[in-house]
Amino acid sequence: MYHTWMRYFTPSPAHHRLGLVCLGVGLQHGALPVVGPRVLDHHVAVVISAGRGWFRGADGRRRTVTAPALLWLTPGVTHHYAPDPDTGWDEAFVDFAGSATAAYAELGYIDPDRPVVALTDTATARTAIGRIVRAARQGNPFLEVETAAAVHELLVALRQVRAGTGSGGHPVLQALARDAFQPLSVAEHAARHGMTPAELRTAVRRGAGCSPKDYLLGIRLGRAKELLVGTELPVSAIARRVGYEDPAYFSRLFARRVGTAPVRFREQQCRSVPGGFTDRVPDPARPPTIPPCGPPDDARLGEARLSGG
Structure with a gap:
């Protein structure tokens, strides 16, 4: 039956x-x-x-x-x-x-x-x-x-939910994400985990479907975009913050992957927001909101949007 x-x-x-x-x-x-x-x-x-x-x-x-x-x-x-x-x-x-x-x-x-x-x-x-x-x-x-x-x-x-993958994700991917902005080569990342570069490539390919270099690049460029839009830091400073000592190399990587230069990306994305921008990433569990009680003044509105409070 x-x-x-x-x-x-x-x-x-x-x-x-x-x-x-x-x-x-x-x-x-x-x-x-x-x-x-x-x-x-x-x-x-x-x-x-x-x-x-x-x-x-x-x-x-x-x-x-x-x-x-x-x-x-x-x-x-x-x-x-x-x-x-x-x-x-x-x-x-x-x-x-x-x-x-x-x-x-x-x-x-x-x-x-x-x-x-x-x-x-x-x-x-x-x-x-x-x-x-x-x-x-x-x-x-x-x-x-x-x-x-x-x-x-x-x-x-x-x-x-494949067996062998914890609810928090692959531990190697978590460690790479944590160290993504340090100016380390793939070989240096592998050595930190007691792995050969080949073993690290296999682990990242299995966990994320891409190479360690592409995995790190995605994290770095995501953060670079946030800093370009949310701060007035020069491109050279942003490059260093996301792990690139050579701003020109960073700009070439950015343009090749994003399709536009960092400065142009900033020009396209920047907006005027009451209270200004902040370079502090809000807690995803507490997204920026407008307080429900009474119409806040401009300063409080900006702070509410930026702080998530």
């Missing part, structure tokens, strides 16, 4: 140009029938919340599946799977496609080489799938865009 609910969608060419579209969603539980062997022309994420079973991919090797787990079904690859006929399993699946899948695979969010992935839990993934289920109501004019947005959310959720 098993129970199944599913819906399938046919997004228009305009929706496909969003880069990612949802083609279907389903919720099933019980002693479900065997799937395959078959080959699909799109991706499917099968999230197993309870139970156990087996999976056989293109290599012919039979793998045990024990919840919580994820099955990646990738285009053009043979797959064959089923729950244990005695226990069954609880699954939710999402079919999706689009040009953005290539970038997600490059960044490590989709892993064609690991068709069976152990998860720490499935709650956040099921929340994203629930958004797709609710969007699937009849007559929803936002169906394709809502479901596409939820697929992005699902891919992030599945990346976060």
Whole structure:
């Protein structure tokens, strides 16, 4: 005995140009029938919340599946799977496609080489799938865009709950982020963690889907943008604050990645704000707000916006 609910969608060419579209969603539980062997022309994420079973991919090797787990079904690859006929399993699946899948695979969010992935839990993934289920109501004019947005959310959720990744993220990434503004080479960062440069590259690629150099560059340029917009510091001082002793080198990096020079970026972004700017980054848990009691004067308004109080 098993129970199944599913819906399938046919997004228009305009929706496909969003880069990612949802083609279907389903919720099933019980002693479900065997799937395959078959080959699909799109991706499917099968999230197993309870139970156990087996999976056989293109290599012919039979793998045990024990919840919580994820099955990646990738285009053009043979797959064959089923729950244990005695226990069954609880699954939710999402079919999706689009040009953005290539970038997600490059960044490590989709892993064609690991068709069976152990998860720490499935709650956040099921929340994203629930958004797709609710969007699937009849007559929803936002169906394709809502479901596409939820697929992005699902891919992030599945990346976060892979077994072996703590809730706070990869410790090497946390350490790199903490030390990102120090003028250290990749080799020096690796030595701080007792790793070779190759080992550090492998760890960062696994955790962030990019090289250590690109990971550090993203953090540094993000902070540089904040300082360009929020302060009147010269570009040379900002370069030093984010880890570059050579302002000219920093400016070339900035222009190559951002598409415009630091000075031009500042000119485009700067605005007049009552109370002026601050270089202190507010606590994300206490975003800048206007006090609810009475109309504050200009000074208090500026302070409220800057301090988060």
